[in-house]
Amino acid sequence: MKNKPRLRYWLNLTTVTVLSLALTFFILVFHASNRWTQSFLHPARYIPAGNWLKQNNIPYQEIELTAADGVKLAAWYTPPKNGAVILVAHGYGSSRPEDIYVMFAQSGYGVLAWDFRAHGASGGEFSTLGYYEQLDVEAALDYALSQPDVEHVGAWGGSMGAATIILTAAKRTEIEAVVSDSAFPTLEDVMRLNMPIEALQPLSVFFGEWSSVSDIDQVRPVDEIGKISPRAVFVIDGWQGAAVIMNSPYRLYDAANEPKQIWVEDGVPHLGTYGNDPLDYKKRMTEFFDKWLLGK
Numbered sequence: 001m002k003n004k005p006r007l008r009y010w011l012n013l014t015t016v017t018v019l020s021l022a023l024t025f026f027i028l029v030f031h032a033s034n035r036w037t038q039s040f041l042h043p044a045r046y047i048p049a050g051n052w053l054k055q056n057n058i059p060y061q062e063i064e065l066t067a068a069d070g071v072k073l074a075a076w077y078t079p080p081k082n083g084a085v086i087l088v089a090h091g092y093g094s095s096r097p098e099d100i101y102v103m104f105a106q107s108g109y110g111v112l113a114w115d116f117r118a119h120g121a122s123g124g125e126f127s128t129l130g131y132y133e134q135l136d137v138e139a140a141l142d143y144a145l146s147q148p149d150v151e152h153v154g155a156w157g158g159s160m161g162a163a164t165i166i167l168t169a170a171k172r173t174e175i176e177a178v179v180s181d182s183a184f185p186t187l188e189d190v191m192r193l194n195m196p197i198e199a200l201q202p203l204s205v206f207f208g209e210w211s212s213v214s215d216i217d218q219v220r221p222v223d224e225i226g227k228i229s230p231r232a233v234f235v236i237d238g239w240q241g242a243a244v245i246m247n248s249p250y251r252l253y254d255a256a257n258e259p260k261q262i263w264v265e266d267g268v269p270h271l272g273t274y275g276n277d278p279l280d281y282k283k284r285m286t287e288f289f290d291k292w293l294l295g296k
Helices: 003-041 051-055 098-106 135-145 161-171 186-192 199-210 221-228 242-246 248-255 279-295
Strands: 061-066 072-076 084-089 110-114 152-158 173-181 232-239 260-266
Touching: 051 098, 061 135, 072 098, 072 135, 084 135, 084 161, 084 279, 098 110, 098 152, 098 279, 110 135, 110 279, 135 152, 152 161, 152 232, 152 279, 161 173, 161 221, 173 221, 173 279, 186 242, 221 248, 232 242, 232 248, 232 279, 242 248, 248 260
Parallel strands: 084 110, 084 152, 152 173, 173 232, 232 260
Antiparallel strands: 061 072, 072 110
16 A cells, blocks of 8 residues: 555656656747748848949949838839830849849840848848738839830749749739749748658748748749740749759649740759859840840
């Protein structure tokens, strides 16, 4: 009989210890998932200086765009010489891409590039990798359309910018031609790729949607790209790393309707096609937009 209280004591202690360890584990899991998600929602900021534009004698205006939800966006604008403007949308964790800007401006196109919300010199507290960023693209599009010397608008996007351009062009027919460089097929693919611990993925999605009041299921370029037709789509990607894992370019190209074209380079990293061969890239971009915007 004397052993029963002692046995009960050890059983209770073991139960409390196991429960405490389990609770600690779940708290750590929740904390790790939330911290990872918050870091994803708040990318580091890089402020573009415009040095490359100045070195290449590209005239441009510093302008401010206002998205429909009130977020202020820092932007550059160069009026066109041929009546057509290209919207230039950068990728996640980046800012206005000066090399792409110069490329289009040197070809006579007007260019409008901006820092997405929570990037560069723009306002906004968090990035949703395409959900609210569509408002940023629409603000840029509306500005371009309001300029007296603009007759046509095309769009170039890189990575997150490409995904967002696809989503926006699917519903805004004023965007007459789209170049998608290194877009992801779905935001879910990106989450899985960057959070390889499968058990934490649902928590990361929950924290992301809860913190930003967004919906990951609404950021699926592969489901929207087909709606751009009969306007033209040009899918570009480097066949290395994430593009191979997600089968990004081919999934997007297969989902698109005519007219469409694709350019995939083996051994080229994410967003690396321009750097791999700038002259060929410029030639292809000029030919694409000359045909589909200017009818050449």
